[in-house]
Amino acid sequence: MTNAAITTLLNQTDSNIAADIVPDGLKQARAKVDRTSSPMGVPPKTLLARIRQQEEDTGVKIPVDVQRPEKPRTKAFGVKLDQIEKLASVDAVVIPCANGLGLFENGLFDLNRELEIIGLGVPVAETLADDPPKAAE
DSSP states (O other), X not given: OOHHHHHHHHHHHHHHHHTTOSOHHHHHHHHHHHHHSSTTSOOHHHHHHHHHHHHHHHOOOOOXXXXXXXXXXXXXXXXXXXXXXXXXXXXXXXXSSHHHHXXXXXXXXXXXXXXXXXXXXXXXXXXXXXXXXXXXX
């Protein structure tokens, strides 16, 4: 997960916590992140010490912070973007759900590409604002 995605997720979580619409476990995990930089409540130094101990006990090297090759999802997303760009007249993409919107934003960020993204909630909200539904009589 990219730093931008993590920041977005934390900001959304903070907003939802403020609105009191998240489970207690998520509130506790967020508090642990503030306290220790880890949702598990284990500071990085402690985690590394535990990893090193496991390496000594098992004789197996446990890689940490290893640069991984491009994720298959990112590669597949690049193929989709190429297909969209071949259409030539696409100015924006409408994404129907918040989860898909986040994945799409992450894919654009990971591939350093730009395309306007509109969540389906935005046009629906604008339509409702222009013509609010009437209460049933």
